[in-house]
Amino acid sequence: MASETVAGLVLAGGRGSRHGGADKGWLHYQGKPLIEHALRHLRGVEQVLISANRNLDRYAGLGAPVITDRRADYQGPLSGIESAFAASDADWLYVLPVDVLGAPGDWLARLQIEVAATGAPWCGTLDGERLQPLLGLWSRKLCGALTGYLDSGERRVMRFVHPWAGQALRLPAGSRLLNLNTPQALQQRSG
Numbered sequence: 001m002a003s004e005t006v007a008g009l010v011l012a013g014g015r016g017s018r019h020g021g022a023d024k025g026w027l028h029y030q031g032k033p034l035i036e037h038a039l040r041h042l043r044g045v046e047q048v049l050i051s052a053n054r055n056l057d058r059y060a061g062l063g064a065p066v067i068t069d070r071r072a073d074y075q076g077p078l079s080g081i082e083s084a085f086a087a088s089d090a091d092w093l094y095v096l097p098v099d100v101l102g103a104p105g106d107w108l109a110r111l112q113i114e115v116a117a118t119g120a121p122w123c124g125t126l127d128g129e130r131l132q133p134l135l136g137l138w139s140r141k142l143c144g145a146l147t148g149y150l151d152s153g154e155r156r157v158m159r160f161v162h163p164w165a166g167q168a169l170r171l172p173a174g175s176r177l178l179n180l181n182t183p184q185a186l187q188q189r190s191g
Contacts (some may be wrong), residue, residue: 007090008045010038011134013053013080013096023055025098029180034098035062037047041096041103049088053079053156056095076155077134078146085143093138101137101178104171111137120167127177131168133161135177 012025012035025035035050039062042048048064052190055073059066067087071081077097086094092115094108103125104110114123115137124136134157151161171177 004046004091005047005089006092006094006112006137007047007049007084007088008042008087008108009049009051009067009081009093009095010035010040010042010064010098011051011077011080012059013051014074014077018176019181021102023052025050025052026055027099027180029101029178034101034180035059036136037101037143038096038098039060039064041105042094044091045094047088047090049084051077051084057166075150078150078155078157078160081138082143082146082150085140085146086137093140095134095136095138097134100132101179102176102178103135104175106138107135113168114167115139118167119145119184120164122161122164122167124161124165124168125177126168131158131165132177133165133168134155136168149188 014024026033029037050059050064050066052059052066053068056066067084069075070083070086071079081093081095111123120138121139121141125132
């Protein structure tokens, strides 16, 4: 992977249906919007992109290019990844959902070591409780399969990554992700 390029991608383009339609990137955790937490995690990544489908000017004000889905009607996170590959020349995307916090600061480096060792085109995260398929490293080599999958009407992330699920990397002992994808989770963690 030494000569291959990596861009960071924050997925913030969903409907926010579990949050009553709120744009999750702008929900607050510990006094800051979730998008700011995600961007702080990606400091040091040369190119950072934000996948968003509303509040575009507000996201653009954060200084990173904003990518909207090429597919209409909120087709899910895989559509955001597909659109980011179309907008970037990067060989790999280090994908970070805006509502998942707590990845170790060196997580990208660990994922890079894993894909270099295995040759897999994807490496997600095992957090001790379950697979977090979106928090991971995605190869441009997946673009054709990803487009075909979405064109077929499929949207399920777990089904798409299933062939490589054994390549997911387990978080180190003592590390734990915060998945803030419901109001209850956000409230519990903020309180």
